[in-house]
Amino acid sequence: MPIRNEASFINRSLGSVLAQDYPHNLVEVIIVDGMSDDGTMEIVQSIINNYSQTKDNNVPSPIHSPITLIDNPSRIVPTGLNSAIRHARGDIIIRVDGHAIIDTDYVQQCVKVLKDTGAECVGGPMVTVGETWLACVISLAQSSFFGVGGVAFRTGRRQGCYVDTVAFGAYRRNVFNRIGGFDEELVRNQDDEFNFRLTQSGGKIRMDPSIRSVYYSRSSLRGLWKQYFQYGFYKVRVIQKRGAVPSWRHLIPAVFVLSLFLTIFMALFTFKPLWGIVVIGPYTGANLIACLWVGRRNLRVLTILPVAFLILHLSYGLGFLWGIWYWRRRRVG
Structure with missing residues (x-):
């Protein structure tokens, strides 16, 4: 989970990760902090302390997963993701955002779909919501075909299908050994570039409606403008690097x-x-x-x-x- 200045969301986002119904001894949580200065890490540390305290008192805790904290001095997502991957020990790597909430069966469904389909990456539809009235309007625009085109994970699908990219994907570990990590030049669109690289190498990405998550949209039009300007700007670099247009x-x-x-x-x-x-x-x-x-x-x-x-x-x-x-x-x- 790469994060930076997520004080208002980290309780919910990290809480949803720690509330997974997957066997707790098979899950590790790695948080990579981009040098937050809004109190995010103090909140994370209090969650860890609470886990340690309840564990020592032999009291059932809502937090079952071991948590590893890593500093990310470069403060950008791809370097954080690559650091987390190097520290991870599992056979499946799931990228989760600090601005999102995943369902309690997210890990379980990801593992199931990976096994059932043989895909190298799986994900699901992402429901975009807003906390304010303006953010709700923005989320409607981001979830519509007219707003974002045929992006399957944003507009949703009733049936599972193979797609060109997903949000918060679950990857087989050998994918990173085969095609490398996330491109650290890409401040934005590093997921898209990686997934494009994966499909170009013959890998398959599966989106399944059983894998569910919620993402909180930007709360201002200025923030929305900056976000999508950067998406367009870095998309050109993705096309240059991959030598083709993904869609x-x-x-x-x-x-x-x-x-x-x-x-x-x-x-x-x-x-x-x-x-x-x-x-x-x-x-x-x-x-x-x-x-x-x-x-x-x-x-x-x-x-x-x-x-x-x-x-x-x-x-x-x-x-x-x-x-x-x-x-x-x-x-x-």
């Missing part, structure tokens, strides 16, 4: 932004305002239709949902275009 859906936001800029330029250059609605008109219509469908159970979200959709598409597209310029220039240099 064409990743290109659509960039095409949208380029088309938008082009039509606005044409409108200004030719003094014909109709150019301006060539892209804006259809997009606005599609956005409103998606909003009415996604927000049909709570029309209040229609005040913000169109903006959340627009931020998802613009930020990812702009990040992708910036990444094309930045990473190409850096590689040439």
